[in-house]
Amino acid sequence: MKIKKQEFGVHNGQTINRIELINSTGASVSFIEFGARLVSLNVPDRNGKIEDVFLGYNSLKEYEEDGNSFGATNGRVSNRIAHGKMTINGIDYDLEKNLEAHHIHGGSKGLKKSVWESQVSSDENSATVTFSIISPDGDDGYPGNLSVKAAYTWNEENQLTFELKATTDKACPINITQHAYFNLSGFNSKNALDHELKIFADNRIEYFDDGIPTGNLLETKNTAYDFNSSTKVSDALAKDENSFDVTMALNKSSNYSLDLAAELFEPNSGRKMSISTTRPGIHFYTANHLENVAGKNGKVYDKHAGLSLEPGHFPDAIHHANFPETLLQPGDTFTAKNVYSFSVVD
Numbered sequence: 001m002k003i004k005k006q007e008f009g010v011h012n013g014q015t016i017n018r019i020e021l022i023n024s025t026g027a028s029v030s031f032i033e034f035g036a037r038l039v040s041l042n043v044p045d046r047n048g049k050i051e052d053v054f055l056g057y058n059s060l061k062e063y064e065e066d067g068n069s070f071g072a073t074n075g076r077v078s079n080r081i082a083h084g085k086m087t088i089n090g091i092d093y094d095l096e097k098n099l100e101a102h103h104i105h106g107g108s109k110g111l112k113k114s115v116w117e118s119q120v121s122s123d124e125n126s127a128t129v130t131f132s133i134i135s136p137d138g139d140d141g142y143p144g145n146l147s148v149k150a151a152y153t154w155n156e157e158n159q160l161t162f163e164l165k166a167t168t169d170k171a172c173p174i175n176i177t178q179h180a181y182f183n184l185s186g187f188n189s190k191n192a193l194d195h196e197l198k199i200f201a202d203n204r205i206e207y208f209d210d211g212i213p214t215g216n217l218l219e220t221k222n223t224a225y226d227f228n229s230s231t232k233v234s235d236a237l238a239k240d241e242n243s244f245d246v247t248m249a250l251n252k253s254s255n256y257s258l259d260l261a262a263e264l265f266e267p268n269s270g271r272k273m274s275i276s277t278t279r280p281g282i283h284f285y286t287a288n289h290l291e292n293v294a295g296k297n298g299k300v301y302d303k304h305a306g307l308s309l310e311p312g313h314f315p316d317a318i319h320h321a322n323f324p325e326t327l328l329q330p331g332d333t334f335t336a337k338n339v340y341s342f343s344v345v346d
Helices: 060-064 234-240
Strands: 002-011 014-022 029-032 037-044 048-051 073-076 085-088 091-094 117-122 126-135 146-155 159-168 176-178 194-197 203-207 213-219 247-251 259-266 272-278 281-286 308-312 334-344
Touching: 002 060, 002 117, 014 117, 014 126, 029 146, 060 272, 194 234, 194 281, 259 281, 259 308, 272 308
Parallel strands: none
Antiparallel strands: 002 014, 014 029, 029 037, 037 048, 073 176, 085 091, 117 126, 126 146, 146 159, 159 334, 194 259, 203 213, 203 247, 247 281, 259 272, 272 334, 281 308
16 A cells, blocks of 8 residues: 655645555545545546546645535534524534524534644555544634544555544534545546435435425435435436435434445446445535536536535434434544445446
């Protein structure tokens, strides 16, 4: 396993490194310390051609100005908190309203635009980048000194494992995620509408018109949200949706077990990605908001340029007692694990 580390840029006087992990086949992943971001993911197609299947940018400046959370380790709370307000142990907290009347993805800064420390380790079969950060009490309006470790491991079987650990000294909601946008035909392809998707979820979150959960779950069977069998994304969009921005409630074998959550297949390249996770949900987003976004190597990203599949907890869980718990207590440790497995289908 080869490891490359080089300077990617300077943020507020701090050097930001780019770390690349390359296995013996030439397949690789790259990260930067700004936002503990995954910035490239290079895997072979059925003919052995290795291409980057991850949306992103070329420069640190673009990531500093990014409004799309490309590849970010998002938090403290990814997804939405209604009206930017929460009450914990009788104390009211006001968070930044950075999506109209609501709070999203930890605020305009959050963990995604913070500098993380990195350590690299390796053995014969894999290499790991472990990012760590301490988010101080009051950071982005959240309570508690939060300590986070995010470890990314790449192996010889083209598997990327993402493991999270977090502790706090004050009760605080946690929904840290990996905010990836995939296009398995290559980052410079026109769109991802030809991809075929499975999500193992019999239910989904119900939303008000502003994207805030009602607290109810709706069955997916015989609806546009039914991905239990392989469904072409364009066909799903044609049913009665022109976009998807929804958290699916996964069919779990037991609470927080590592289960297969989704499979994504691109027929022209033959690339397939399987996602397993310990998380109770996976957020499916068809990049509806992308419009004339300047990305890697001059590529311009527009609507549906990639697909985001984000394992995580349910949005606005702090306000819904029936949703899986996101409130991390002092003395407890938040843990989570995702495994992204890449293969080819002849």
